[in-house]
Amino acid sequence: MHRAHFPHRLLPWLLVAPQLLISAVFFYWPAGQALWQSMLREDAFGLKSTFVGFANFRRVLSDPAWLNAIQVTAVFSLLTAFFSMAIALFLAVQAEKVVRGRAFYRTLMIWPYAVAPAIAGMLWLFMFNPSFGTLAWPLRQLGIRWDPLLDGEQAMTLVVAAASWKQISYNFLFFVAGLQAIPRSLLEAAAIDGASARRRFWTITFPLLAPTTFFLLVVNSVYALFDTFGIIHAVTGGGPGKSTETLVYKVYNDGFVNLRFGDSAAQSVILMGIVIALTAFQFKYIERKVHYG
């Protein structure tokens, strides 16, 4: 479509200038620095740095701690995405069935969205605190040795629970929107043909929800990768051991706590690659699929 425009020459530059300036100073320059620094090696005193090419990458990629972080991140992301999406879809399907009270349920369901991830983590740790958490108490009564601050698997369970809980609201809203877009006539036709509710869900509803599910899968992965830093930092600090040290947490830890700049930068660059891949995937593939219905 041909658009009408204003003829001004200077004004549009003034209008884009603030965003370009901020992008340049806080995005492009630091990203470039990360790229450059990822190829430098500082000596023990941080006095001078030498160019080492891809040595930092080679070291990071063969570092057991980094490989552990990859594994932790994968487990954490998959579990978080699975649980938050499964629970949200289940509740959204129930919400589609009821006639009255939908708005009421939705209002109560969206609260966790407003809670900061770090606070979500603290809430869950408070409830499941081994010494006085009210919900840890029944676990102890059942004879479970519950101590997420000492046991790696229990720590992972706790951060997954907190991260999934926070994301249920978001997924719920998208699944509700997705369910409403499914033509009722299809479901009615299937019902007339005698398909049971369960069968209708798995053969009609679920496949037609695929674009929503796919989209949410990407969003939830990005969420689990990046936005959950607060949960990890506030609840476990990556521990016990390194059992909950995710990739982003490790970048932070190596850069700010261990002061290994070259390694931290190399990890940043790898993360950047992951984000670019995910974003490209989302825009190229999912955008198109979303509209096929």
Added chain:
Amino acid sequence: MAEHEMIGTSRQSRIMAHFLLVIGVIVVAFPIWYVFVASTHPLQQILRPPLPLLPGAEGPSNYARALSGDIGRIGGVGVDRLLLNTAVVAFGIAVGKIVISMASAYAIVFFRFPLRMVCFWMIFITLMLPVEVRILPTYKVMVDLHLIDTYAGLILPLVASATGTLLFRQFFMTIPNELMEAARVDGAGPWRFFKDILLPLSATNIAALFVILFIYGWTQYLWPLLVTNSNSMNTIVIALRKMISFADADTPWDLVMVTCVLAILPPILVVVLMQRWFVKGLVETEK
């Protein structure tokens, strides 16, 4: 009704759905209810599980103590100051992002200038550079610019991102050409067109984006953690983290719970009261 009968949503299955939804809501809302309950009990009660499921009588005194500055543990900074900091950051990010991204989207859609598409792509690519992947170098920029422990430092790096620009660009492109041509025939310049036509048409989009960005700003963690050293510049989320030590028995849990409630109440109110725009904003900014 008939429609529901037809696809087999019987009365029975609807009651079942209500039952499951109530359980779902209880699970989802419980942690928030529980922190509120905990904030109304005395410390000794909190440390002796199980905690009652209903609010206690200590509420007023807990809140009074917290608000009157009894939380000396957050490095001598009152809750009011922390709430103010967080509010400044959340509003700063929300308003700043809206203004900046509206301006750039306006330029890209309604003007033709050299390198227009280059500008667009420059903005678009920032989508792929979240702060988490460039923590250390961005921090260094902040130090060089003397922005540590300032509101500008907390706000500016989070103000530019492509989402707002993309959203407004998409919306501006749906505005009929005739509207702009008519405005120009009437002799309206860019500013008049923006103020009298575009701004009113964008009102719901702005409200929707505002809710999302306000929550985004209020719940920031990594960035405030990095760029604040002084306790008086902490956001409430960071301060809360500093108050808690799970190994240490003398964390003032009653006051922590009050602070926690104060930290989550404003964004929850925004989401619940502006629910219509919130849902719209969420579904539209992400897609």
